[in-house]
Amino acid sequence: MSFATCDLCDHHEDKLAAGTLHVLPPIFASFGKQNTFAGPVRTLKVFEDNVLVRAALETPGNGHVLVVDGGGSLRCALVGGNLGVLAQKNGWAGILVNGCVRDAAELNACDVGIRALATHPQRSFRKGAGDADLKVTIAGVAVYPGDWMYADVDGVLISRTQL
Known part of the structure; x- marks a missing residue:
């Protein structure tokens, strides 16, 4: 899948205006080998507890993106190296953590x-x-299971539909 979030924003200004495409605030740091990734979303809501994160990443990802609403906590990490390996091994396109x-x-x-x-x-x-x-809120943006996330070096988009 080849795309640029800048181009997606330019080509879908109507969706931005309608509120079916959102740009997350530029608060996320990038990790992993894939700077550009996209896929349908699966969601988790946890707080300073990563048991459900591990359980999700142990299942086949099938190109999905796991969006973890960790409440924005900066007091501990929800994903580490072992879970990154699990995500890779099980075919997840990516992970977004509203936390560390x-x-x-x-x-x-x-x-x-x-x-x-x-x-x-x-x-x-x-x-x-x-x-x-379930619906989670990441940096003020509602994210639903089945939404699509697009991420590259310029930012992160959440779309209600595949673009």
Whole structure:
């Protein structure tokens, strides 16, 4: 899949105006080998607990993007090197974390696209709390399971439909 988020915005100004295409604020750092990635979205809502993140990434990704609403917490990491390897092995196109990641060097060796707010060396709790496959809000943008995410070096887009 070849695209540029700038071109997608230019070609779909009507969708931007209608609110069916959104540009996430430029707050996400890039990790992983894939600077450009896209796919249909699966969602998780967790807080400082990555049990559901691991469980999701252990399943076949089939080119999906896992969007993890970690509440924007900067107190621990929700994704690390082992989960990056799982995402790659199981065919996920990418991961977006509204929170932190760790093991940045290991993540950068994975053939997957990853966006997160920051790095943090501490791992998360492991209680298994959270919800899957529901609407989440990432940086003020509603993201639904089945939406499409497009990410490249210029930014991250969320679209209600495949572009």
